[in-house]
Amino acid sequence: MNHRRPNTLYVLVIFVLAAGAAALTRGQALDISKQTIVDLSHAYGPSTVFWPTSPIKFTLEKVADGKTEGGYYYAANTFCAPEHGGTHLDAPRHFNESGQAAEQIPLEKLIGPAVVIDISAKAAANRDYLATREDVLAFEKANGQIAPGTIVLLRTGWSRFWPNAKAYLGDDTPGDASKLSFPSYGPDAARLLVDERRVAALGIDTASNDYGKSTDFQVHRIAAAKNVPGLENLTNLDKLPARGATIVALPMKIEGGSGGPLRAVAFVR
Ligand SMILES: [Zn+2]
Numbered sequence: 001m002n003h004r005r006p007n008t009l010y011v012l013v014i015f016v017l018a019a020g021a022a023a024l025t026r027g028q029a030l031d032i033s034k035q036t037i038v039d040l041s042h043a044y045g046p047s048t049v050f051w052p053t054s055p056i057k058f059t060l061e062k063v064a065d066g067k068t069e070g071g072y073y074y075a076a077n078t079f080c081a082p083e084h085g086g087t088h089l090d091a092p093r094h095f096n097e098s099g100q101a102a103e104q105i106p107l108e109k110l111i112g113p114a115v116v117i118d119i120s121a122k123a124a125a126n127r128d129y130l131a132t133r134e135d136v137l138a139f140e141k142a143n144g145q146i147a148p149g150t151i152v153l154l155r156t157g158w159s160r161f162w163p164n165a166k167a168y169l170g171d172d173t174p175g176d177a178s179k180l181s182f183p184s185y186g187p188d189a190a191r192l193l194v195d196e197r198r199v200a201a202l203g204i205d206t207a208s209n210d211y212g213k214s215t216d217f218q219v220h221r222i223a224a225a226k227n228v229p230g231l232e233n234l235t236n237l238d239k240l241p242a243r244g245a246t247i248v249a250l251p252m253k254i255e256g257g258s259g260g261p262l263r264a265v266a267f268v269r
Contacts, residue, residue: 030246030267039250040264041087042236047163049207049233050085058086083259089251090209090230094258095220103131103255109200109229112151114247114266115143116240120157123183127170130186130211131139131157143242146181148198151247155237156183159205162235170212180212187218193225201249203231203264231264240266 005249042048044058058081064077084090090100092099117139123129131154140146152153161167169180184206185193193199202209202223209230230248249264251257 028052030268035246035267035269038236038239038245038266038268040154040231040236040247040260040266042162042233042235044079044081044086044261048086049163049165049168050082050179051177051207052165052169052171052173053175054082054085056080056082058082059096081261083257083261084232087231087233087262087264089218089249089259089262090224090232090258091251091257091259092224092227092229093256094132094230095217096224096227099224100229102251102254102260105227105229106148107229109151110247110249112149112200112247113147113243114147114151114153114203114240114245115243116153116155116237116245118155118242119183120155120238123156123158127181127183128211129183130215131184131189132186133192136189139242146193146197146199149200150197151167151201151231151249152193152199153203153204153231153234153237153240153247154205155240156186156204156206157238158182159235159237162175162233169207179266180207182206182209182212184214185209185219186211187222190219190222193221194228198226199228201231202231202236203247203249205234205237207233224250231262236266240268244269 020248048058050057060077060079063076063078068074091102093101119135120130167170171179184204210217246267249262251258251262254260
């Protein structure tokens with residue numbers, strides 16, 4: 001969903017941050033008037049997809065909703081959610097005891113230029129597809145080498161299944177994560193991106209940067225070892241160019257957090 005709300009303080013703050021990041025990384029300012037803003041986050045609600053073993057889902061409880069004694073309307077809620085559900089951040093701390101926690105991640109890793117590697121055709125043919133080193137090299141042959149500090153987004157096309165948990169995760173048996181099936185990064189692709197290209201972050205439009213069948217979460221561990229955060233359950237990656245978008249991915253700033261709910265947007269020329 002694209003949206004433009006240029007008069008809100010929120011977008012002004014994003015603009016200032018993004019302009020600063022773009023100026024740092026590309027040597028030029030970001031002119032928001034010439035950009036389309038693409039929403040990369042799913043909304044949080046009763047249908048938000050969570051890992052089958054998650055003890056709770058997103059819950060919203062009313063504190064107030066109605067006319068006050070003063071005659072004016074007032075609404076407020078409390079919410080409760082696992083860090084790792086819906087569109088969310090994986091902080092390096094998730095798989096690295098000494099890795100950066102959510103509030104410690106430098107903003108330069110969450111705001112910056114993006115590339116989108118499209119494996120949607122291969123994933124459509126094989127829902128357990130693992131993006132390979134060769135997939136990354138083929139992308140670079142067509143689009144140029146991925147620069148250090150780039151936010152890499154892997155497009156599998158899986159967002160089309162959201163919020164059908166069974167289709168999206170491959171299995172939705174409560175309490176059982178042993179039969180999941182969805183595509184993601186393979187370890188050799190992750191090593192190339194993290195260790196050789198020194199990318200800022202790894203994002204994806206599935207539930208995890210490791211594929212559904214993974215039991216050892218190698219990609220998470222490769223990324224976390226180098227303090228590279230993950231961005232999971234993204235959407236609208238089909239609306240981004242292979243390169244040229246600027247990403248602003250700002251999670252909830254949870255002290256000591258291993259992750260958290262994430263609002264991610266892209267500026268596209
Ligand atoms: Zn996660």
